[in-house]
Amino acid sequence: MIRASGLTLRRGTKVLLDAADFVINPGERVGIVGKNGAGKSTLFALLKHEMDQDAGTLDVPASWRIASVQQEYAATDQPAREFVIDGDTRLRSLQAERDALGEDGDGTRIGELEALLTEAGAWSAASRAEQLLAGLGFKPHEWMAPVTSFSGGWRMRIALARALMAPSELLLLDEPTNHLDLDAMLWLERWLGAYEGTVLLISHDTEFLDAVARHILHFDQAKLVRYRGGYEDFITQRAERLRQSRAAWDRQTRETARLQGFIDRFKAKASKAKQAQSRVKALARMENLAPLHAEAGIDIRIPSPDSMPDPLLVLEGMQAGYTRADGEQTAILRDVKLMVRGGSRIGILGANGAGKSTLVKVLAGEMAPQAGTRQASRGLEIGYFAQQQLDVLDLQATPLAHLMRLAPEAREQDLRNYLGGFGFSGNTVLDPVGPMSGGEKARLALSLIVWQKPNLLLLDEPSNHLDVETREALATALAEFGGSMLMVSHDRHLLRTTVDSFWIVADGTVREFDGDLEDYRDWLAQRTAQDRREQAAENRAQADGQGVDRKAQKRQEAEERQRLSVLRKPLEKQLAKVEAEMETCRQRVQELDARIADPELYTDARRDERQKVMAEHGESAKRLGELEESWLGLQEQIEALSAS
Structure with missing residues (x-):
């Protein structure tokens, strides 16, 4: 695990962290949040050993491999796919040693290297890199294009793919969605959901953060406060803490009343259309945000126009x-x-x-x-x-x-x-x-x-x-x-x-x-699956038209099946894990349902027990919903691979 004790960080005269303590357990996905300049990126630099703390300790397991996105790379004419594979430095080192030995080198060592290369996934490396590039929006004809042929935003996507390619126990992502469109962002959410290591994520995109993170570390007055749950849970818990501060109460009450009035007005005129109802749900979230708005000191108001032609x-x-x-x-x-x-x-x-x-x-x-x-x-x-x-x-x-x-x-x-x-x-x-x-x-x-x-x-x-x-x-x-x-x-x-x-x-x-946006996500999945089917059909037609060697074709088909098997394996493993937890969670919800149905639970003598049961039931039901959403996402990915 990662453990900080009495951690103090300064940038110039500014104190970013003052004797902060926190723990991050293996396999957790943690969102790091705080105002600009609070010290989020500085904390990442400390974790990557790029700087030292001013006081205290920060312990990261020595055996953990750390992957992160480098912000700048020297211009290179290397093909994008090969540049991505370079992210797996151990694989590249083994390949270099094997190439140096040639065919007449030490037979024992060659055998050892062949085994190590197989263990490192050398034979599937190209397809894994292509899968990452495809997920981040690159077309097949772009995979072997030189890195220098892409614009800055697309180079950052290549850099992200390179970081994801690297085997790691700790993945540090600082604003990974800045150069992604919605399609690539949804893909990255699914990829991170299947990642088995520990993820620390800095992002100003709250919906992406909520989809990925299961814990939040908040920079709060030179401390790091840990919250359980995603960003929405953090908002609720943080807002409640602020509501309990008498100094902010008046400002919060005024802001809440203003937003609630707006929400009520919108609901009154909203149609039953799916998109309108989606917006009503999103607006209702604003009430929780009111105290955070008041604390932030930013109150943007856009003046209403003097006239409104129709059509515009x-x-x-x-x-x-x-x-x-x-x-x-x-x-x-x-x-x-x-x-x-x-x-x-x-x-x-x-x-x-x-x-x-x-x-x-x-x-x-x-x-x-x-x-x-x-x-x-x-x-x-x-x-x-x-x-x-x-x-x-x-x-x-x-x-x-x-x-x-x-x-x-x-x-x-x-x-x-x-x-x-x-x-x-x-x-x-x-x-x-x-x-x-x-x-x-x-x-x-x-x-x-x-x-x-x-x-x-x-x-x-x-x-x-x-x-x-x-x-x-x-x-x-x-x-x-x-x-x-x-x-x-x-x-x-x-x-x-x-x-x-x-x-x-x-x-x-x-x-x-x-x-709405959920329908768009489904539309994207169907479109991707259709594109893959059409590409496969085109490849088969070309092979038939050119009279391709059937033995070579069968070998290619076997390699393709192996590639898909390699891609499906971690998804199926994750699916089995989710299904097991779903069953455990479902059984617990059923047990709690039975206790809630017991009239004796509602006597005064069992008040404390009733509160605990209700709280656990809410947590378990929420977790079951999250697991079901993960299960559906994994099923979609497996089905998409099967259709390709």
């Missing part, structure tokens, strides 16, 4: 894409026919590269259609937050100076008050933008956009760089926004809380999607 925008037969260096046009989207109605709130789904950002740029008027029309209504006022929005900030200017350029006639105190809601309080409004964190710059960019009271917000990954508290404040503000909104985001909590319907970008077009 119409796309008719729209084609969009890019122009190559030789002047030839390449279309990404074709024949798009869509209407943005006044008051609509739309989430845009689709894989990276499908054309989501292209669609938003056309809607924003930043990109002209190659064909078709974009018709904007009179009175349309667009607020556009692009993925590169931070690049337009003046790094030498202050937040106050930025806002004064937009509103030269406004009172300085009014501008200060407005910026305060975005987390720029006191003299921080006079600090230059250059040294600010990515999250602070994103907050400033958003504040400048919404100051102008747009009636249509176009948001392309607005929560990138934002910490958890700011994401929650943004979700609340967008949920209350009285205008229209289209948003691209991989933050599922943000989508659930703020949008009423979805568009899906796939296969070169855009269409309305009748469903």
